[in-house]
Amino acid sequence: MKALVKEAAGPGFVLKNVPVPTIRDDEVLIKVRRAGVCGTDVHIYEWDDWARGRVKPPIVVGHEFAGDVVEGRCLLCRTGNAHVCPFTRIIGVDRDGCFAEYIAMPAVNVWHLDANVSYDIGGIHDPMGNAFHTALTADIPGSTVLVTGCGPIGIFAVGICKAAGASRIIASDVNDRRLALARSMGAHDVVHPGEAEAAVKAVTDGLGVDVVLEMSGVPSAIHQAFALVRVGGRVQMLGIPAKPMEVNFATEVIFKGITIYGVVGRRMYDTWHQMTRFLRSGEFDPTPVITHRFPLEQADEAMHVIKSGEAGKVIFEIA
Amino acid sequence: MKALVKEAAGPGFVLKNVPVPTIRDDEVLIKVRRAGVCGTDVHIYEWDDWARGRVKPPIVVGHEFAGDVVEGRCLLCRTGNAHVCPFTRIIGVDRDGCFAEYIAMPAVNVWHLDANVSYDIGGIHDPMGNAFHTALTADIPGSTVLVTGCGPIGIFAVGICKAAGASRIIASDVNDRRLALARSMGAHDVVHPGEAEAAVKAVTDGLGVDVVLEMSGVPSAIHQAFALVRVGGRVQMLGIPAKPMEVNFATEVIFKGITIYGVVGRRMYDTWHQMTRFLRSGEFDPTPVITHRFPLEQADEAMHVIKSGEAGKVIFEIA
């Protein structure tokens, strides 16, 4: 094919025949139709100081273009649907998962852990990520926070709010073991749902909390979230209600001027980066949330203890 | 290796020996150390309605884990430096570029164009992306905007501000052809630098503009940006000054309470998505900015016209 080539260290380009590129598994071959000429190309053409220090001839030049994909092994890219690709192959759901001695992962999905982060903590980055995303997409420093529901993600969220400077954290759950874990992660007040309103009113001049993290999915907790958040506050909804429920949007949402954020998953690299920084600071330690450990051989026992409602986070020790 | 497998459509998991996974070019092999057990795993274990509709046995289960990378062909991932990878292999600078009939591209970098977007417009997505990122990381709807410097990216930015509802756009340049292009893209006022202050004062009650897009890199234009932005306003700096210059941070920046944003590149997919939406609306048409077209054979002419300072955007027509 024809190509404009920077052949050697000196001014100018040469138009010459070169082989059509071969592609790797993760590349596509594109027939170029139009290409823009940028000031950067002029620098390379002129062979100025910057070009001399950066470009290694021989090389085909140009970086602005449009064309047709003529060969590519990735179906999604050929159909212009690359953007939905990440959502369709969840490990352990849609492709082989990690309850095994080895797993193959796309390199781009690997997140490198600091040397001092244990495998235990590494192994729970996924649910901690949900907790970080839920907490830190609200404005936590200085805020008063109500956490309704103290399963593992709710308890992580308590610790994150504590490390991020929440001025008051009220954690609510029906289970006293979980409340004890929430207390150990930094909750100032731990209450049963029936006591939440009084606790919130007492520490917010009766105005309600700045932020509610709704981690239970229980309808009465969702109504409590709307009732106990202050005017103009924010409700983060992570807990998933099992079925439709009745809501008074006028009094529960609109007249209060609140924002509701439906939390699904987490931001890929932004959230991992946030977690890494919190773990480094030493002010957030999720270790107490891990209450049970099993080998793969005891999968049934692991399922059983989760279903009992008494567990914090349960993990497999594999190697 | 050992793995916990969902073998068939029904409750439970089976621990069994399966082959260690083979990996593709873009994957790594990980020795799993710890794995968290999630409510999702319980759903799959129980084989409830959701699991029945989503999971296709046989499959290894589990999706929360940490471990060691034991095999992987990507150096950057092995060293935990994947995040800097995108910056190191620019096409046409660090690897073969697009001034050629064909180019090999990582599939993940491909952006699918709408059927009605011409190759001409497709070919200039890169510099338009700079313009979109520069303009739309400021708050443009309703704002008064000064654009200092009307090279191709500055002119694109004028058109973007127009489409995004800027209430007044003043474009400044030394070259009348470029000012005419800026006018055709929607600038309300086109001025030479010496007239910019009077033009800004006249349309802002003497207060200064809400936003300055500094696209020239000329020191006098940078001082003008600081002088003509209003108190609390925003200066986006894309133009690159050739050398250090003197600045009075007290009077030009701090006492004015302004924000300065240094623009380098653009956000990968967010910016492409924004551009696609603007192109679809039909209210932003960059076509007039393309002033010259050449075949690859006339590379020297293309370089010449850019260096003359009289051109808008210059492109190669390749196929």
Add this chain to the structure above:
Amino acid sequence: MKALVKEAAGPGFVLKNVPVPTIRDDEVLIKVRRAGVCGTDVHIYEWDDWARGRVKPPIVVGHEFAGDVVEGRCLLCRTGNAHVCPFTRIIGVDRDGCFAEYIAMPAVNVWHLDANVSYDIGGIHDPMGNAFHTALTADIPGSTVLVTGCGPIGIFAVGICKAAGASRIIASDVNDRRLALARSMGAHDVVHPGEAEAAVKAVTDGLGVDVVLEMSGVPSAIHQAFALVRVGGRVQMLGIPAKPMEVNFATEVIFKGITIYGVVGRRMYDTWHQMTRFLRSGEFDPTPVITHRFPLEQADEAMHVIKSGEAGKVIFEIA
């Protein structure tokens, strides 16, 4: 009382007896307990260039302090409740309103209109403010927008989205006159509610719109808002449902990762400032929305036409 006084143009302060200050209606008298000394005080003490140009002796110095309010005519301030004051005395609801030849207003609430803004447009700044706040607290430039409900505020919002660079605006209502107004304000598509889904799918690759402005308060429209906003999109709720309704938070909100914002009122000065800028640009003209004008003598007729559902905005012409 004792006070530290800058008596004359020169270095130093003098401690001397001066009269206790008298206060105006909108001031309070404070007994000072502690006062911080700032670098600014040092400048004044030293009588440097800055101080010489700014300070006019004789003057009591100091600006950081805490103390006790000993006299003040404003009840709210004396009880520490100044922050709730703005919400409690709405004109025409809690104190005398504007359907009259004259009205007394707190000076601080006055917003000065540009000379070329008509009284007609000035008179409807309040509901336009709701529309601006509803539209522009979402990210409109380049976005696809569905407006459900084309009463006056909905129609204003259509025009604002148009001026702010929405790439596609679909307006939905049951009333054809209102749809015609929405079309004249810039809606690309005007549809009856039963046609909204098809219209949205057709222009968004089936993904749903980036933003829904829910201006009707009708339960079926609210469900449509959740159904037709894209994953990760935003629903602004201004319309007020008359009673509770059933919602499936799991499928309508959480799995879609959307944000819901309950809109009540508008930001005082920020919103007025935005409106002023849009009116100046000439790209937003709300005039067509005013469909009926009456003298005060025809108040009954004004009420009647609003209740008929056929009116855009109705105004009184008073002087």
Add this chain to the structure above:
Amino acid sequence: MKALVKEAAGPGFVLKNVPVPTIRDDEVLIKVRRAGVCGTDVHIYEWDDWARGRVKPPIVVGHEFAGDVVEGRCLLCRTGNAHVCPFTRIIGVDRDGCFAEYIAMPAVNVWHLDANVSYDIGGIHDPMGNAFHTALTADIPGSTVLVTGCGPIGIFAVGICKAAGASRIIASDVNDRRLALARSMGAHDVVHPGEAEAAVKAVTDGLGVDVVLEMSGVPSAIHQAFALVRVGGRVQMLGIPAKPMEVNFATEVIFKGITIYGVVGRRMYDTWHQMTRFLRSGEFDPTPVITHRFPLEQADEAMHVIKSGEAGKVIFEIA
């Protein structure tokens, strides 16, 4: 004058003659020209449940209007310049200040302190406000932060970053007493300027800190801020350089893609509210920063100790 009046508890309005309103010192009299009719007016007209519970007849109705200011004692409002008023009369600079036994203050400026906030802490809300505004307009939770300059505001900022969950705080100053104060407020590392680069590199994998708070105004510290902030990071500039300095915008700002925010003052009520929440949480205690206390009689001593560079915050004890 004519006015539309809700005379009694029941449906309808009555047009009747009522006295022209008298105005207070802080009010203006407006001749009404146009008034919009809102759904709220219809509710009051109809005398529905909401109106019955809220409106107390007799009252003139209407709340959307435009007209002419015909009488008003406030010069700024008469000239449409109310928005610049707050900046022109600083206490202790432009009008009598607080180094005195009593001070008259506009009631609207009063911020009510919690009962458990001491006069000492109350008296330094002004400079603490600068520190809060400087720190919390950046994203602090989890961030690495470099504070260059440990005068009182810099030291406050260290404590605020600590309470807000910064993962690592490096404080830099030439004075060891100030560094000791910074350490006591929570800095993880305290260094002399010549050691700052090594300290930053050591704790950020060599990438630089997420945020720099530049509190010194010293040119070498400003260059250090640009050099030691990471790519895409944020520099908050509060310290005021005494004169112009040379900057390389290309390498120090643009290629790094950083944001610079010039800090002047603080947000009036938002910042006070933030401070109140942090003080309530007990995790931010500014008391150690107050190093010297004087009666008004020792003003010269107060000036002297500040100029020595050895003091933290200096206050007057007045009553």
